[in-house]
Amino acid sequence: MACYSLFFSLILLLAAVCYGQDDFVCSRATYYGSPDCLGTATGACGFGEYGRTFYNGQVTGVSRLYRHGIGCGACYQVRCNIPTHCSEEGTKVVVTDYGEGDRTDFILSTRGYAKLARPDMEAELFAYGVVDIEYKRIPCRHGRNLLLKVHENSKYPLYLAIVPLYKGGIYDIVALEVWQEDYKEWRPMRRAYGTVFDISNPPRERLSFRMQMAMEANEEAKWVQLASAIPSDWKAGIEYDTAFQLN
Structure with a gap:
């Protein structure tokens, strides 16, 4: 009985971490490499060169959030869950591509992934390859006309x-x-x-x-x-x- 109580306590704790603060949702994220650490001009959203440099290159490919293209251009706050390695704010990225990884919702550009880390912890975080994250949709603030x-x-x-x-x-x-x-x-x-x-x-x-x-x-x-x-x-x-x- 004690084992079951401990099990359900852990489940409730995980739920609180994933969903209890400002509607963050649990998932996983990885990254893709490019020579200049920017996005790709051949992304599935059709943004072209715009998809490489937008948000200072903090862009992402997504899988189920792509929604047949409707999810293109959406902005997300993503933060990872390793206290010693991950910053509290995490990274803010815009969807410019479709991509599937190892049970991941986000395949971040190198610049986007680096922003997950605390100062001087980027290399250690990149060594993981795939990290547990939590994310939420946020408004895009471009300061530009459509x-x-x-x-x-x-x-x-x-x-x-x-x-x-x-x-x-x-x-x-x-x-x-x-x-x-x-x-x-x-x-x-x-x-x-x-x-x-x-x-x-x-x-x-x-x-x-x-x-x-x-x-x-x-x-x-x-x-x-x-x-x-x-x-x-x-x-x-x-x-x-x-x-x-x-x-």
């Missing part, structure tokens, strides 16, 4: 692909639509992959969009309109400022 980048694969004027950049707050982009003036209707865009939305034969006029935004926690959804966000003579690879910030 940008709509015309993906490099776009072909003017017959094919348009859009990548939203600097998505702020804690909302996810669930859907993206473009206004068709001659039909007076919103045309849905396809989520091609990650956070890349595309459409064939887009309208030829200056383009207005609306995004459906939802909070992961309570599924509260809202529509945000971006009027005249992209000119009619748009060009592949160019980023257009929407003059809008989502908090």
Whole structure:
């Protein structure tokens, strides 16, 4: 009976550590290496070079949090659970890629993983390879307007692909639509992959969009309109400022 009592006491203690403080969730994290310690330009979210340097290279690939691309651009606070090695604050990272590890939710960039450690303890933490962590979703604070980048694969004027950049707050982009003036209707865009939305034969006029935004926690959804966000003579690879910030 004493053994069972001890067992259940340990289970309750673990639950308190994982879920008892500000909604942190238990998981595991590892890291991937790159020559410059930044992210990768070939990430599954479609961010390209933006996905390498964002958050000063503190980026991550995720598995189940990827959610078919809806999780791209989400921000998380991640902290590990080795008191002698891990800082109290941990690291703040943004999702730019998909990746699966050894029962891990996060595959952090080298810079992101290093921020988990106390000062002068980075090497010891890297030696673990995989660490137990706890994480929670946090709002993204970019201090930048939302940008709509015309993906490099776009072909003017017959094919348009859009990548939203600097998505702020804690909302996810669930859907993206473009206004068709001659039909007076919103045309849905396809989520091609990650956070890349595309459409064939887009309208030829200056383009207005609306995004459906939802909070992961309570599924509260809202529509945000971006009027005249992209000119009619748009060009592949160019980023257009929407003059809008989502908090």
